[in-house]
Amino acid sequence: MLAAALVIGALLAVAAVWFVARxxxxxxxxxxxxxxxxxxxxxxxxxxxxxxxxxxxEFDHRTGKISxxxxxxxxxxxxxxxxxxxxxxxxxxx
Amino acid sequence: MPELGRAALVVCFGLAVYAVVAGFWGAHTRRRRLSRSxxxxxxxxxxxTIVASVVLFVAxxxxxFSFTYVxxxxxxxxxxxxxxxxxxxxxxxxxxxxxxxxxxxxxxxxLLDRKAGRExxxxxxxxxxxxxxxxxxxxxxxxxxxxxxxAPLNGAGLNSSLQSPYFQIHPPLLYLGYVGLTVPFxxxxxxxxxxxxxxxxxxxxxxxxxxxxMFLGIGxxxxxxxAYEEVGWGGYYAWDPVENAALxxxxxxxxxxxxxxxxxxxxxxxxxxxxxxxxxxxxSLFGTFLTRSGVLxxxxxxxxxxxxxxFLGFICFVVAxxxxxxxxxxxxxxxxxxxxxxxxxxxxxxxxxxxxxxxCLTILWGVTFPxxxxxxxxxxxxxxxxxxxxxxxxxxxxxxxxxGIGPLIAWRRASxxxxxxxxxxxxxxxxxxxxxxxxxxxxxxxxxxxxYTFSAFVAATIxxxxxxxxxxxxxxxxxxxxxxxxxxxxxxxxxxGGYIVHAxxxxxxxxIAGSSAYNTSRSARLGPGQSLKVRNYTxxxxxxxxxxxxxxxxxxATIDVYRGGNRIAVMHPGKNDYPVEQQIxxxxxxxxxxxxxxxLFLITEQINGNGTIDFKAIINPLVNMIWLAxxxxxxxxVITLWPDAREERRLAIxxxxxxxxASA
Numbered sequence: 001m002l003a004a005a006l007v008i009g010a011l012l013a014v015a016a017v018w019f020v021a022r023x024x025x026x027x028x029x030x031x032x033x034x035x036x037x038x039x040x041x042x043x044x045x046x047x048x049x050x051x052x053x054x055x056x057x058e059f060d061h062r063t064g065k066i067s068x069x070x071x072x073x074x075x076x077x078x079x080x081x082x083x084x085x086x087x088x089x090x091x092x093x094x
Numbered sequence: 095m096p097e098l099g100r101a102a103l104v105v106c107f108g109l110a111v112y113a114v115v116a117g118f119w120g121a122h123t124r125r126r127r128l129s130r131s132x133x134x135x136x137x138x139x140x141x142x143t144i145v146a147s148v149v150l151f152v153a154x155x156x157x158x159f160s161f162t163y164v165x166x167x168x169x170x171x172x173x174x175x176x177x178x179x180x181x182x183x184x185x186x187x188x189x190x191x192x193x194x195x196x197x198x199x200x201x202x203x204x205l206l207d208r209k210a211g212r213e214x215x216x217x218x219x220x221x222x223x224x225x226x227x228x229x230x231x232x233x234x235x236x237x238x239x240x241x242x243x244x245a246p247l248n249g250a251g252l253n254s255s256l257q258s259p260y261f262q263i264h265p266p267l268l269y270l271g272y273v274g275l276t277v278p279f280x281x282x283x284x285x286x287x288x289x290x291x292x293x294x295x296x297x298x299x300x301x302x303x304x305x306x307x308m309f310l311g312i313g314x315x316x317x318x319x320x321a322y323e324e325v326g327w328g329g330y331y332a333w334d335p336v337e338n339a340a341l342x343x344x345x346x347x348x349x350x351x352x353x354x355x356x357x358x359x360x361x362x363x364x365x366x367x368x369x370x371x372x373x374x375x376x377x378s379l380f381g382t383f384l385t386r387s388g389v390l391x392x393x394x395x396x397x398x399x400x401x402x403x404x405f406l407g408f409i410c411f412v413v414a415x416x417x418x419x420x421x422x423x424x425x426x427x428x429x430x431x432x433x434x435x436x437x438x439x440x441x442x443x444x445x446x447x448x449x450x451x452x453x454c455l456t457i458l459w460g461v462t463f464p465x466x467x468x469x470x471x472x473x474x475x476x477x478x479x480x481x482x483x484x485x486x487x488x489x490x491x492x493x494x495x496x497x498g499i500g501p502l503i504a505w506r507r508a509s510x511x512x513x514x515x516x517x518x519x520x521x522x523x524x525x526x527x528x529x530x531x532x533x534x535x536x537x538x539x540x541x542x543x544x545x546y547t548f549s550a551f552v553a554a555t556i557x558x559x560x561x562x563x564x565x566x567x568x569x570x571x572x573x574x575x576x577x578x579x580x581x582x583x584x585x586x587x588x589x590x591g592g593y594i595v596h597a598x599x600x601x602x603x604x605x606i607a608g609s610s611a612y613n614t615s616r617s618a619r620l621g622p623g624q625s626l627k628v629r630n631y632t633x634x635x636x637x638x639x640x641x642x643x644x645x646x647x648x649x650x651a652t653i654d655v656y657r658g659g660n661r662i663a664v665m666h667p668g669k670n671d672y673p674v675e676q677q678i679x680x681x682x683x684x685x686x687x688x689x690x691x692x693x694l695f696l697i698t699e700q701i702n703g704n705g706t707i708d709f710k711a712i713i714n715p716l717v718n719m720i721w722l723a724x725x726x727x728x729x730x731x732v733i734t735l736w737p738d739a740r741e742e743r744r745l746a747i748x749x750x751x752x753x754x755x756a757s758a
Contacts, residue, residue, distance in 0.1 A: 002097060009101030012145060016105050016138040020112065023130035041292050044748045049359060053505070056359075060504040062566040063559075067512050074506060 040089070047085035054078045096161055096240040099149035106142035106193070107234045109135040110227035117220030121288070129216040133204050136219060139226055140197035147194050150187060150239055154178055160245040163187060169251035169674045171645035179262045180252055182269065185386050185401065186239035191266070192382065193229040195273040199302075200226060203277045207298045214294055218284035225276050228408050237401055251645070251675035260320035267313030268340055272378040274306025275343060278350075279375035282368055283416060286423040291364065296354055297745055301735055303354075307347040308731035314340050315724040326680030326697050328615065328712040330720065333482040335461045339381030342454050342461075346374035349450040352443050355588075359505065360440065364427040365420070366447070372416045373451075377458070379409050384461070435507035442500035446493060453489040457482065487541050491548060494603055497596050498552035501559050520558060524551035542611030549600045549607075556593050556600075563590070585740075587733050594730030601723035608691070608716025617699070617710045628711045631694060632656040635709070638668070638701055647671040648681070651698050651707050655685065667696040667709065691716040 036044070057078055061071040113135040120128030150163070154177045159165040167180040167187070182188045200222040204215060233239060278299035285295035317337065318330040331337060350370040356363050383405035420427075433441060460477040467475040502516045527550035528543065536543050560579070563586075568578040583590040618626045620635040627633075636652040650668035654661055667683040685694040693714040700708035 005095040005098035006101070008095075009098050009105075012102055012142060013105045016109055016135075016142065019138045020109065020131050020135045022134060023127040038290065038292065041294075041748075045293055045361070048744070048748060049361060052359060056505050059563075059566065062569070063562040065502065065504045065508065065512060065516055067509060067515075070504075070507075070509050070512060 043085065043089045047082070047089055050078065050082035050085045054082055095149055096153070096242050099146045099240040100234075100238065102142045102146040102149070103190075103230060103234050103238070103240070106139045106146065106197070107227065107230035109139040109142065110223050110230050113139065113223030114220045114227055117216070117223055121216040121220065126212075129212075129219065132219045132223065133215075136197065136204060136222060136226065137201045139230070140194075140201040143190070143194045143197045143230075146233075146240075147181070147190060150181060150190065151178060154180055157249065158245070159247075159249050160242050161239070162241040162243045163239045165243065165246055165249040167249070167252055169249040169645065171674055172249075172252055172257075173644060175259075175262055176252055176257055179256075179265075182265045183252055183256055183261070184239075186233065186237045186241075188265070188269075188386065189229060189233050189237055189401070190239050191269055192273060193226065193233060195269050196222075196226055196229060196276060199273055199277055200280075203280070203302060207281075213288050214281070214284050214290050214298070216284075217287040218280045221280040221283045221287075222276065225280070228404075232401055232404060236404060248674065251672065254646075254670065254672045254675055254677040254679040255324055257645075257672075257679075258320055258324045260316055260324070264313055264316040264320055267309050267316060271306050271308075271310025271313050271340070272343065272381055274302060274309060275347065275371075275375045275378045277302040277306070278371050279416075282371040283419065286368070286419050286426075289423070289426060291423065291426045293358060296357065296367070300354070301737075303347060303351060304731065304735050307344065307351060308728070308735070310340060310344045310347065311727055311731070312724060314344065315720070315727070319721060319724075322717075323682060323684065324679075326682045328613075328695050328697065328710070328714065330609075330717075333460070333479055336381070336385050338457050338461050338482075339377075339384045342457055343374045343377040343381060345450050345454040345457075346370055346377055349447045349454070350374060352450075353447050356440055356443050360429075360431050362429045362431055362433070362440075363444075364429055365424065368420055368427065370447075370451075372413070372420070373454075376409060376413050376416075377454075379405065379412060383409065437503065437513070438507045439500050439503045439505045442496050442503060446496050446500065449489045449493045449496070453485060453493070456485040456489070460485075490603075491541070491544055494545065494548045494552060494599070497599060498548065498555040501555050501593065501596075516558075520551050520554035523554040524548070536612070539607075539611035542607040545603050545607035545611075549603050552596060552600050556597050559593055560590070583733065584738075587736055587738055591730045591732075591734030591736075594733060595727055596730075598723045598727035598730055601719045601726060605691070605716050605719030605721075605723060608719065609693075609714040612715050614713045615710065616712075617708070619702075619706055619708050621704075621706045626709075626711060628694075629713055630657055631711070631713070633696070633711055635707060638705070638707065645672060645674065647673070649698075649701055650681070651701070651709065653683070653696060653709075655694065663694075665694070665696050667698040669698060669701060686718055688718060691718040691722075693717045 054075070057066065057071065057074055060066045061068075066074070113132045116128050116135065117132035119125070120130075120132055150161075152158075153161045153164050154168060155174065157164065157168060157170050157177065163184060163186050164180075167184045168177045172180075180187065182191045204219060204222070207215060207218075278295075281295040281299045281302075285291050314337075317340070321332070321337075322328075322330040325332075347370075350367060353363050353370060354367055357367050383402065386401055386405070433444070435441065460481055464474040464476045467473060498520060502513075502520070504512070524547050528547035531537070531543055531546055536546065560582075563582045564575060564579045567573065567582045568575065571578060571581070573581065614629055616626060616628045620626060622635060622637045625632055625634040632655075634654040634656065636654060638649055638651050641648045641650075648668060648670050650666040653665045653667065655663040655665055663685050665683040665685060668681045670679045670681050672679070680697060680699075683696045687693070693712075695712040695714055697710045697712075698707055699710055702708070
């Protein structure tokens with residue numbers, strides 16, 4: 001029983017070492033997909049926030065939490081923010 | 095095969111240490127292969143922990159008393175489900191269970207969230223590795239579940255209060271909650287270490303946090319039900335330090351789940367969110383420390399071990415290193431935007447956060463006060479139920495009210511005329527309920543009356559939110575009502591799942607207020623044929639019977655229950671005598687009325703030699719709302735957790751994993 005346990009334990013250790021060493025043994029080292037630069041990511045987050053805020057305002061208005069007057073006062077500002085965010089992401093307007 | 099278990103844990107420890115060293119070095123030097131190797135080490139550590147756990151499970155199932163742990167926590171007479179559940183019944187086993195869940199979570203998080211961004215994940219791996227290295231170190235060097243001895247004829251058995259079906263589910267759920275909070279913590283640290291403090295760490299950990307929070311919530315409710323049925327004092331929550339230890343990280347995680355929405359929508363509260371994640375994780379470690387160190391007197395102190403100083407040291411290390419990291423990254427976490435109005439949903443999220451954290455910290459103060467007072471004055475002074483109840487009312491009732499106010503206010507700001515319109519019906523409904531309750535005599539408890547009135551207000555706002563949302567959806571899409579309702583929830587799972595969770599909290603508040611503020615209790619010594627009247631129940635004691643089971647001698651009283659002259663039930667409260675464990679437990683008898691939510695709760699306090707019994711009857715109004723709240727909470731959590739394909743696609747495009755045209 002003891003011998004069997006030790007053999008299984010040793011096999012486990014060998015398998016673990018092999019698995020951990022696998023990235024070094026593999027020949028292919030595919031480069032991961034390029035990550036967007038932080039500045040672009042910040043702009044994209046800004047754009048998504050602006051669009052989400054616009055959507056939220058529409059929903060709040062439709063469910064009666066915002067009066068027509070308040071809605072008109074806020075929607076322009078939010079649309080401008082969303083447009084600015086989109087423009088910052090694509091300055092040439094492609 | 096204790097040697098195999100030991101070997102597996104030693105290999106696991108080595109792998110965890112490797113994951114830390116190789117992970118940090120690989121991330122720092124940007125060596126891809128080294129980072130991938132560190133990830134593999136975490137996965138291999140999980141496999142090793144599974145092997146060690148299987149060894150312990152087999153030893154428990156076979157009653158192999160050459161394992162000291164098996165001999166200390168089981169006996170031959172113990173039914174097999176309890177033998178297996180003893181895995182987490184003692185210190186060494188529960189630490190191994192922590193490690194099993196941790197390495198499992200780590201493997202899943204690293205594999206599933208690889209897409210969150212390589213630059214972030216490579217830093218997450220060594221952080222997870224540190225926690226795994228600490229726990230594997232404990233089970234290898236300090237509290238090994240694989241210590242052996244000359245096998246005795248029988249084991250010491252399992253603590254009688256653990257011999258309950260809840261023992262098989264409550265601790266694992268709590269552990270899934272405690273340990274689950276490691277993942278958001280590791281991603282938060284990874285974000286700060288990598289300097290990538292954008293929203294990716296939040297997106298990557300949203301579901302992990304929700305899952306951990308759900309497990310912790312359900313685990314606590316099951317613990318409360320267990321205490322209610324097993325401990326035999328008629329209550330379900332005693333502000334015991336170990337109960338509080340599970341409540342505190344849950345409160346911190348609740349605050350985080352709310353404030354993180356403000357970060358997502360406005361890019362604000364970045365530092366606060368980091369602090370909340372750190373607090374939740376540190377409190378989950380503190381909870382395990384309290385449960386396992388024996389530093390405080392608790393009904394949960396089944397074992398007192400030598401791991402206290404190790405845990406304390408690790409908690410100090412976690413707090414100090416994460417705070418130091420936070421300070422160095424403060425410039426990256428500055429928010430560009432400010433709160434627009436103090437009357438907006440965003441602002442209510444802030445108030446809710448302040449109240450949740452205040453409640454959490456006052457509980458922490460109450461829990462640590464005996465330790466601090468002993469250190470300063472040489473005498474442990476315990477704060478009792480009045481302290482906790484005071485703060486629960488002071489912070490809990492405004493929190494309840496905010497749950498109703500928040501959804502009614504627009505996200506950015508709200509004008510007075512809009513507020514008047516949206517608040518009218520819920521306020522009128524709550525007022526009407528309050529007046530009706532006073533007329534029915536509920537004014538005997540002011541906090542109870544306030545809790546019910548606020549609950550009515552929140553319930554009304556939840557219903558209104560669903561009604562208005564469905565109507566808006568219907569106007570937009572022209573769908574029939576059921577379909578509009580379904581698509582409303584499906585398109586806004588977090589919001590409407592969250593409202594269902596709020597409904598669960600309302601049920602919980604109703605249950606707690608009803609059962610604590612309006613309960614009735616009577617005690618008496620009765621001989622056969624004698625009766626006791628409690629409210630509209632008449633209880634007639636008939637006699638005591640005795641039966642032998644595999645591991646206990648069960649004594650049960652027979653009580654006939656009459657209401658309005660009719661016998662409506664026969665109840666059997668009693669006691670169990672466990673000869674192996676040399677313990678006697680109270681076995682209560684409960685009759686639940688699901689129509690009124692009321693329980694008739696009978697406890698046999700003493701069975702006397704002359705055939706009389708000392709027994710206690712308690713009527714707990716509305717207590718079943720608490721257990722119903724658990725089901726509703728689970729439903730809301732699952733809806734919130736359910737993946738949203740449109741949201742996933744949007745985030746995949748944002749993080750460059752999917753070209754915009756692929757989403758078309």
